[in-house]
Amino acid sequence: MSARPGFPLPVPSEDSAPFWEFLQQGELRLQxxxxxxxxxxxxxxxxxxxxxxxxxxxxxxxxxxxxxxxVTRQAVHPSFEGHTPYATVVVELAEGPRxxxxxxxxAVDDIQIGMPVEVALVAVSDEVTLPLFRRA
Amino acid sequence: xxxxxxxxxxxGVGETEYSRASGRSETRLSLEAILxxxxxxxxxxxxxxxxxxxxxxxxxxxxxxxxxGIRDLAWFGEINQAGNVGAALVAHASAAIATxxxxxxxxxxxxxxxxxxxxxxxxxxxxxxxxxxxxxEPFGLLTPQHQLAMVARRRMHEFGTTSRQFGWVAVSxxxxxxxxxxATFYETPLTIDDHQNGRFIxxxxxxxxxxxxxxxxGAFVLVSAERARGLKKPPALVRAAAQAGPGDRGFVDTAxxxxxxxxxxQAEVRPExxxxxxxxxxxxPYVIFALEDYGFVERGEGGPFVxxxxxxxxxxxxxxNTSGGHLSxxxxxxxxxxxxxxxxxxxxxxxxxANVELSFCDTGIGTGAVILERDA
Numbered sequence: 001m002s003a004r005p006g007f008p009l010p011v012p013s014e015d016s017a018p019f020w021e022f023l024q025q026g027e028l029r030l031q032x033x034x035x036x037x038x039x040x041x042x043x044x045x046x047x048x049x050x051x052x053x054x055x056x057x058x059x060x061x062x063x064x065x066x067x068x069x070x071v072t073r074q075a076v077h078p079s080f081e082g083h084t085p086y087a088t089v090v091v092e093l094a095e096g097p098r099x100x101x102x103x104x105x106x107a108v109d110d111i112q113i114g115m116p117v118e119v120a121l122v123a124v125s126d127e128v129t130l131p132l133f134r135r136a
Numbered sequence: 137x138x139x140x141x142x143x144x145x146x147x148g149v150g151e152t153e154y155s156r157a158s159g160r161s162e163t164r165l166s167l168e169a170i171l172x173x174x175x176x177x178x179x180x181x182x183x184x185x186x187x188x189x190x191x192x193x194x195x196x197x198x199x200x201x202x203x204x205g206i207r208d209l210a211w212f213g214e215i216n217q218a219g220n221v222g223a224a225l226v227a228h229a230s231a232a233i234a235t236x237x238x239x240x241x242x243x244x245x246x247x248x249x250x251x252x253x254x255x256x257x258x259x260x261x262x263x264x265x266x267x268x269x270x271x272x273e274p275f276g277l278l279t280p281q282h283q284l285a286m287v288a289r290r291r292m293h294e295f296g297t298t299s300r301q302f303g304w305v306a307v308s309x310x311x312x313x314x315x316x317x318x319a320t321f322y323e324t325p326l327t328i329d330d331h332q333n334g335r336f337i338x339x340x341x342x343x344x345x346x347x348x349x350x351x352x353x354g355a356f357v358l359v360s361a362e363r364a365r366g367l368k369k370p371p372a373l374v375r376a377a378a379q380a381g382p383g384d385r386g387f388v389d390t391a392x393x394x395x396x397x398x399x400x401x402q403a404e405v406r407p408e409x410x411x412x413x414x415x416x417x418x419x420x421p422y423v424i425f426a427l428e429d430y431g432f433v434e435r436g437e438g439g440p441f442v443x444x445x446x447x448x449x450x451x452x453x454x455x456x457n458t459s460g461g462h463l464s465x466x467x468x469x470x471x472x473x474x475x476x477x478x479x480x481x482x483x484x485x486x487x488x489x490a491n492v493e494l495s496f497c498d499t500g501i502g503t504g505a506v507i508l509e510r511d512a
Contacts, residue, residue, distance in 0.1 A: 008278075010270035042271045048384075067387070068290035071339035076279050077257050085339075088276045090286060090387075098387070100272045113293045130274060 006079040009128050016043045018057050023129040028119050030097055032058035041097040060095050062119030063136060067092040071108045087111055091133055105134045141403070142509060144230040145364035145371035148177025148357040149475040154320055154466035157251040158351035163195040165353030166246030167203050173355040178368030179240065184357075186211035186232060186241030188225045190469065192218060193245055200244065211238035218280065219255070219469030220416065220500025224379035226474070227504070229358050239359065245471040246353035254349055256281060281346065281419065284501075285338045288421045291388045292340060297424060299340055301439030303331035305420040306344040306463055308448045313460025315449075316486040320348050321464040345420040347462035354471035356478065365511065372481040375494065375509040376403035380502060390422070392429035392502025400431070403507045405494060407432045410507070412480045412489040413447075413454055413496040414473035417461045423447065426498050427454075430505070449487040458487040470499035474506065481510045 012020045022029040031040045033047035034054035046053055069089040075081045087108040092098045103111065104120055117133040124130050150172025152158070152165050174180060181204035187197040188211075197212040211232050215221040222243075229241040249255060256279060263269040277283060291297060310326035313319035326344060334343035364371035380395035400406060407430060415426045424438035432454060433441050441447070447456035459465045459476040466472050477497040479485045495508040 004274075007276055008265035008269075008273040010274045011264065011266045012270065013267065016270060042268055068286050068293070070277075070282060070285040070289060071336065072276055072282070073336040073339055076281070076338075080276075086276050088282065088286070090290075100275050100277055102275050113290070124274075128274075 169353035186238035222470030222499035223504025313464030390502035
């Protein structure tokens with residue numbers, strides 16, 4: 001049972017499964033090239049920097065800042081009726097990559113670009129933990 | 137290498153009425169539009185040997201060909217992504233005609249975008265958390281509107297563009313629609329206060345920043361420039377047509393950052409040579425961003441440019457979306473804007489710009505553009 005009605009749950013793929021498995025184990029890790037150490041998010045088959053197929057998973061700090069955000073004030077789909085307004089943010093991690101996410105402790109009207117945030121791993125079902133963020 | 141320049145022309149354009157409930161199938165809408173476009177050119181279905189479409193269009197070339205009674209379909213294809221492939225289709229079709237692979241290609245689009253599947257609700261584009269969407273949809277980022285609002289917010293932050301400036305795009309286009317009897321918002325005024333008082337849908341997008349949802353069909357016909365000169369209407373020569381796919385660009389960059397240098401080089405003209413422009417306006421700020429990223433104005437100058445009346449038919453330096461665009465005429469995903477681009481070259485627009493020689497059309501966030509030229 002999802003704790004976030006209306007919001008689709010992620011469907012892990014072969015490439016992205018470790019990302020979701022590490023979250024279930026309580027860690028935010030990003031895909032990293034085993035040859036040139038470039039981080040890639042979302043995960044992919046090859047390193048876009050050096051062309052290597054060798055990948056590993058690197059722990060990251062979970063700290064960053066709000067890079068951009070939108071506030072959905074009108075439900076775009078019937079399954080979201082009653083769940084607006086909600087904000088979606090893009091967080092730029094200290095390590096560089098950007099993640100789309102939500103803030104768990106900031107009212108939608110208080111969000112600002114540049115706001116420091118840190119990751120909060122939240123289980124939304126028995127199988128899925130999402131990397132959400134809180135004010136740092 | 138031989139250039140494509142002015143070797144191919146759009147010889148005919150046509151559309152159905154635009155409505156909220158067409159009462160007929162998307163295939164029927166495409167067929168009606170194709171017949172109008174062929175009639176406009178003085179051609180018949182027996183002249184057609186090529187068909188091309190948006191991949192998101194639901195009518196296959198086989199359905200269209202069998203209905204039209206095409207005997208030998210020599211060229212067909214589709215281009216994948218979303219609504220943004222109109223110019224890419226023109227580029228592919230033009231290359232085919234210029235190299236003799238086909239003689240007469242029809243590009244069509246038929247959509248029940250209001251009474252049928254609605255793009256704005258994620259019914260078409262939503263992927264249920266699969267693939268790359270696993271990293272966006274679980275956080276409520278479901279539709280193109282969400283993704284584009286995210287980029288727009290960051291651009292507002294970096295360049296100072298305002299919601300009120302978005303509003304001047306909507307107001308300018310509405311003025312054009314008020315002159316166009318085909319437009320959904322014909323004779324329906326919009327003021328800047330109306331825009332600013334409009335509710336937010338996905339903040340920073342207000343109601344009137346968002347395109348229409350439309351039922352309708354559109355089509356146009358490409359033949360060689362030489363053949364077009366012998367047909368019913370003056371040819372709209374394809375001076376340049378180019379596309380841009382995904383690439384290594386910044387978060388706020390539209391694809392025009394990659395496309396513009398290639399487009400202007402191919403056309404051998406500069407932005408200041410363009411007389412009139414149609415720009416894909418699924419969301420009003422993307423007109424401002426296109427003006428900036430194609431080089432019509434500098435980064436950060438697009439907002440002040442529209443605020444000063446720069447895109448209005450009445451006195452603007454570069455009239456934009458002269459039929460009312462996707463915000464106020466119809467949302468046929470670039471089709472109605474390509475048709476308007478042709479009409480401007482022919483002198484047939486309801487907001488005709490005087491003495492048009494070069495007519496520009498962006499068909500989606502800088503991922504493709506066509507420059508049409510009046511025959512000398």
